[in-house]
Amino acid sequence: MxxxxxxxxxxxxxxxxxxxxxxxxxxxxxxxxxxxxxxxxxxxxxxxxxxxxxxxxxxxxxxxxxxxxxxxxxxxxxxxxxxxxxxxxxxxxxxxxxxxxxxxxxxxxxxxxxxxxxxxxxxxxxxxxxxxxxxxxxxxxxxxxxxxxxxxxxxxxxxxxxxxxxxxxxxxxxxxxxxxxxxxxxxxVRIGTFQRLAYERDEASLRKLVGYTLRNLYDEDSDDPVRLLDRVVARTARLAARYMAAGFVHGVLNSDNINVTGESFDYGPWRFAPTWDPGFTAAYFDHEGLYAFGRQPEAIHWDVMQLAVSLRPLAESEPLITALDTFGPRYQTEVSEAILWRLGVQPSDPDGDRALVQATELALRTTGSSLDRFFFDAFGGDLPPEYGAPWDDVRTRLAGYAARKDRAHPYWSGSPCSMLIDEVESIWSGIADHDDWGALEAKIAVIRAMGAALA
Known part of the structure; x- marks a missing residue:
């Protein structure tokens, strides 16, 4: 209807x-x-x-x-x-x-x-x-x-x-x-939307776009370019952090693929990393690893820097640089919160949270453990005994944290939901070879069950 x-x-x-x-x-x-x-x-x-x-x-x-x-x-x-x-x-x-x-x-x-x-x-x-x-x-x-x-x-x-x-x-x-x-x-509205106007020296349209973005996307009655940059820095630092906690590699973090609300979109050669491998890439044409898993925060920061450059006709350099320089500290706060969220524990003090995150990243990297398996097993803060000596520091630190949610959801009685490339190809093969959409529908149901268990 x-x-x-x-x-x-x-x-x-x-x-x-x-x-x-x-x-x-x-x-x-x-x-x-x-x-x-x-x-x-x-x-x-x-x-x-x-x-x-x-x-x-x-x-x-x-x-x-x-x-x-x-x-x-x-x-x-x-x-x-x-x-x-x-x-x-x-x-x-x-x-x-x-x-x-x-x-x-x-x-x-x-x-x-x-x-x-x-x-x-x-x-x-x-x-x-x-x-x-x-x-x-x-x-x-x-x-x-x-x-x-x-x-x-x-x-x-x-x-x-x-x-x-x-x-x-x-x-x-x-x-x-x-x-x-x-x-x-x-x-x-992308960072590249602002870049076009700066490139064309269209200051009036640039100012109009700043006001449009703040009023309609941030609910702020302002046309202050420094304020806009500050908001975009905060949102994109959060995006970068949550990519890392999810083990996700976008693949093409060009400035036309970063919108000013910090909401990820346009998925081409994406991958989920099987392990915490900073060099893991998604795009076969990313020969230099510019957008590799571990370089995504740097890449997004670089893109936001281009927004700052584009806003220069409307603002002095110093306040723009000051806003841009908050990306690193904001990212560190956000990545701690994102990884603690995926671990299913409540944040504690900032220093302790950072130490837990660093210990977790180190253990994941040195052991080559499955990201999805680890976060599934550790959810709620109780790391199983089969995680041996390399995980002792993580186990000790986790012991001081309260769970943010229990494991009562049926999802926790099964296996971790992953989205690695072999499964993606298998789902597509069923569609391509037999027009069988059942595997896609089943996978969406499992993903949504995981989302409900984590939420």
Whole structure:
């Protein structure tokens, strides 16, 4: 059934993006796909923005054909931005296979975007076909579900629709099946959005974007660029810390892939690290390990530095540098909290928390233990006896901590939920070879059970 804003109070449409003006985006038209086969709908996320009442036909009409939702944006908008890609500046970016096509408030009052991936060509496609492989969509579902369960600020995959096209790709067997994905995100304003305006010396638009971001994404009535940088530093330090606690490697932490709300999104060559290996990489083309597991805090800090540079036309250097320099201390606080959260214990004093985290990282690195197995076994602070001498320091320190949650949930009676590459490939193989979606559905259920046990 269609959405009726009068009868659906949970649906709270917005058109806030339009206040930025035409200099920030290009109106585009979605691709006309041969088919729209619904493969995944996230009713849990949809309920938070008043969209769960759509039947499957209406769902496909809005999220496969992109019929406008009531009272929000009149049509799709491809956002303009620049960015550093592996530290090389690229002024020829922008939404090349996606667009923003709706805005609304969620049940927490946050302004949310509905954005796409694989929805067709735009002025920024740079000779690309604007499409998404079905495998890429399945991988994004798995990444977002797992990260949400592990307390990482992330976009959520709202919808995946198979589109009936056969795509040619150079890095995987072709032809391959195609899809269009819709994500629910707390903003698609990126560091690269600011970089474009600084590059073009458009100070008026830069100031407008600062005010838009603070008012609509941080609920602060301000247009102070230093205040904005401070907020982004805090959010991105939290993101970096939670990546580490989750054992997650994004793979492509370019400045156009970091949004200003510190919410992770756009999952290409991601991986979960099996062990605490700082050199573990996700992207086969990351030859220098720039975005390796252990270098992610450095990479995100470097990206935020580019935001500070972009804000320089609006503020003096000294207060921007002061705000930027808080990233390290904030990250240290956040990583302690994130790892203690995953250990299932209550924070104590900051020095003791840091010492526990350092002992945990050392034991994980030197023993090569499974990250997921360790955090499963240690949840609640009681490390089993099979963890021998290398874990003595961790065991002693954990003994002084109170559990933040018991192990009563049925999840704890089974095995730890992991998301390593072999399982990802196995789930995809079932779909590719037999059109069997059962393994994906079962995995999502296990991930959500883990999320409930950890929450």
């Amino acid at each position: 269609p959405i009726d804003p009068q009868a659906s109070p949970a649906y709270r449409p917005e058109t806030t993006l339009l206040t930025l003006g035409d200099a920030f985006f290009d109106p585009v038209t979605a691709a006309d796909f041969p088919d729209t086969m619904l493969r995944f709908r996230n009713d849990r996320a949809a309920a938070q923005v008043g969209l769960a009442g759509l039947d499957d036909a209406e769902w496909a009409r809005h999220f496969g054909r992109f019929a406008p939702l009531p009272d929000t944006l009149p049509g799709p908008l491809a956002l303009r931005y620049h960015g550093h890609q592996f530290r090389n500046y690229n002024p020829d970016l922008g939404d090349g296979r996606g667009f923003t096509f709706a805005q609304m408030r969620d049940d927490r009052g946050r302004l949310m975007d509905l954005g796409t991936k694989g929805s067709g060509q735009t002025p920024w496609s740079r000779a690309g076909d604007g499409r998404l492989t079905l495998k890429g969509g399945v991988r994004e579902i798995l990444a977002t579900e797992m990260l949400e369960a592990l307390n990482v600020p992330t976009s959520r995959t709202l919808s995946l629709i198979e589109t009936g096209e056969r795509l040619q790709r150079g890095d995987e067997p072709s032809p391959t099946r195609s899809a269009v994905l819709v994500r629910l995100n707390h903003s698609h």
